[in-house]
Amino acid sequence: MEVHLQVNRGSIEAIKIFGDFFNKLDVSEVENLLIGTPHNEQSVKKKLSTIPFQDYFHNITVDEFSEGIV
Numbered sequence: 001m002e003v004h005l006q007v008n009r010g011s012i013e014a015i016k017i018f019g020d021f022f023n024k025l026d027v028s029e030v031e032n033l034l035i036g037t038p039h040n041e042q043s044v045k046k047k048l049s050t051i052p053f054q055d056y057f058h059n060i061t062v063d064e065f066s067e068g069i070v
Contacts, residue, residue, distance in 0.1 A: 001060070003069050007039045015069075022058040030056050041070045 001019035005012060015031045030051070037047050044066045053062050 001057075001068070005039070005069060010039055012037050012039050021060065024055040024058075025052075027056055039070060041066045044070060 001017065001021055004014075004016045004018075006014035012034050015034050017027045017031060030048075033047055033051065034044065037043050045062055048062045048065065053065075057065060
């Protein structure tokens with residue numbers, strides 16, 4: 001997985017997720033969810049806990065994803 005982030009003044013302004021992963025749902029929903037989120041692990045995890053994360057990223061945990069983008 002590859003994630004491109006644009007962070008401005010500590011908040012995620014833009015995000016694009018690329019990669020070979022199995023998903024049931026469109027990852028653009030995750031990208032849209034994270035726009036405006038403070039760029040820190042706790043805030044990202046909190047936002048991701050509101051969705052069925054495994055439906056977007058099979059075999060990747062919220063912790064792994066959060067650690068990878070912060």
